Every structure is written in structure tokens, then in C-alpha cells.
Amino acid sequence: MQDLEALKYPIGDFVYGQSFSADDTRQHISAIDELPIKLTELVGKWGDDRLDTPYRPEGWTIRQLVHHIADSHINAYVRTKLALTESNPTISPYEEGEWAKLPDSTLDIAPSLVILRNLHQRWVTVLAALTDVELSRTYFHPGSQRTFTLREVIALYAWHGEHHYQHAFRLAQRNGWSEKNV
Template identity: 75%
Template sequence: MQNIDALRYPIGEFVYGQSYTPEQTEQHVAAIASFPIKLTELAGKWGDDRLDTPYRPDGWTVRQLVHHIADSHMNGYIRTKLALTETNPTIKPYEEGDWAKLPDSLLDIALSLVILRNLHQRWATVLGSLSENELQRTFFHPGSQVTYTLAEQVAHYAWHGEHHYQHIYRLAQRNGWA
């Protein structure tokens, strides 16, 4: 049995409070732009047996992960737009674990893969157009009581996509599906 932390955080935990160069942000935006295709190529043709397999003991299934990513990234996109159009808006947190138990988390992942492909095209277009000054715009997260810059949010969502991609990829490796 693998270490549960290695299964939970296959690429390590995200480190908050960092600053990012324009080149790093450009790489993060590129990762966000390419993520949906990468995820679709990995799991887009899997059957129910694989999609309904948890990526770790007591973890979400691949199906739940894919729907969670769509939920999370929709929220991230809205937070980006709020930060660009308001002064340090307070965003609305949500209970991701509860969302993953709702009936739509049992649907075909193709629905969320289509959302992600279109959403990420729009999101990357907005993010790729931002100046260094705009990347310093902020929003306040009342759950963590922290104000985040858009540059940090971009880095976080690039990490978030890869984090969950690695959950699925490493499950596939362990089970001989890759």
C-alpha cells in the first residue's frame, strides 16, 4: 500500500504566498489552456468500470474527480472575472465534498469534458491578455481569510489541474490502464 499522502498529493501540496514572474504566469496559462485536451486523452474513452474506481482508498472516483474539476474551474473562472471587474471582491466559497455527492456527479464525464474545453478556452483567453498590473488584482476568500492575487490564482489552478490529472494517471499506471 502506498503512502496515503503520496496518493492524495502526487505532485505535492500547493504552496501559497508565492510571487510569480511573467514567464511563470505564461506557463501557468498555457497549462490551463492545454489541460482539457490532456485530460480527455487520458480518461475520455474509459468505461464505467474505470470511471467508477476511486483514485485512492476513501477518495473520489475518477468520474467524481472529472466533475469536480469542472465545478472548481467554473468557480475559478468566475472569481477571475470578479477580480477584474470589482475591487477586491469577496468570493463565495462552496462545499466541494458535498457538490461531489450531488446527482450530476454520476453523469457521463463527457459533459464535464466539454465544459472544461470551452471554459478553458475562454479562461486562457482572458488570462493571456492580462498585464502584470492586472495579474496583481485581488479577491478575498472568506473561508481562508486570505486575499489572493490573480497571478497566484492562475498558478493554483494550473497546479489543481495537474494535481487531479496525476490522481487519474497514477491510478491508470497502478492498474495497468496506461
């Protein structure tokens, strides 16, 4: 069994407080744009046996993970729009672990994959049009007691998508779930 920390953070933890260039931000927006298709290609045809497999000991199942990504990115989209339309708004945190236990976390993943595809289309449309001044707009997160610029939020959610994609991808690798074994 791999080290639990490596299973939790397959691409490492996000480092807050970094500076990001315009090119970095374009790459982050591109990663956000590509995630729904990439994720659908990986897990979209998996059966219940795979979807109900935790990606690590005491971790979420792939089904919960997909629903979590949709929940998280819906919140991120709303927070982005709040930051663009209000002056440093205080956003509402949510208990992601509790959300992952709600009845909709047992649904088929198709609704969340559709949400992600459509949500990301709208989100990326907004993100790609932001000026440098708009990328510096902020919101305050009371849970972490931090103010985030949209530039950092974009980097965080590019990381977040890849972080969870790698949970599923590496589980598939460990279990020999290659395309020919679907």
C-alpha cells in the same frame, strides 16, 4: 499500497504566498490551456468500471474527480472575472465535497470534459490578455481568510489541474490501464 499522503498529493501540496515571474505565469496559463485535451486523452474513453474506481482509498472516483475539476474551474473563472471587474471582491466559497455527492456527479464525464474545453478556451483568452497591473488584482476568500492575486490564482489552478490529472494518471499506471488495454 502507497503512502496515503502521496496518493492525496501526487505532485505535492500547493505552496501559497510565493512570487511568480511573468514567465512562470505564461507557463501556468499554458498548463491551464492544455489540461482539457490532456485529461480527455487520458480518461475520455474509459468505461464505467474505470470511471467508478476511486483514485485512492476513501477518495473520489475518477468520474467525481472529472466533474469536480469542471465545478472548480467554473468557480475559478467567475472569481477571475469578479477580480477584474470589482475592487477586491469577497468570493463565495462552496463545499466541494458536498457538490461531489450531488446527482450530476453520477453523469457520464463527457459533459464535464466539454465544459472544461470550452470554459478553458474562454478563461485562457482572458488570462493571456492580462497586464501586469491586472495580474495584481485580487479577491478575498472568506474560507481561508486570504486575499489572492490573480497571478497566484493562475498558479493555483495550473497546480489544481495537474494535481487531479496525476490522480487519474497514476491510478491508470498502478492498474496497468495503458492505451493498448483501453
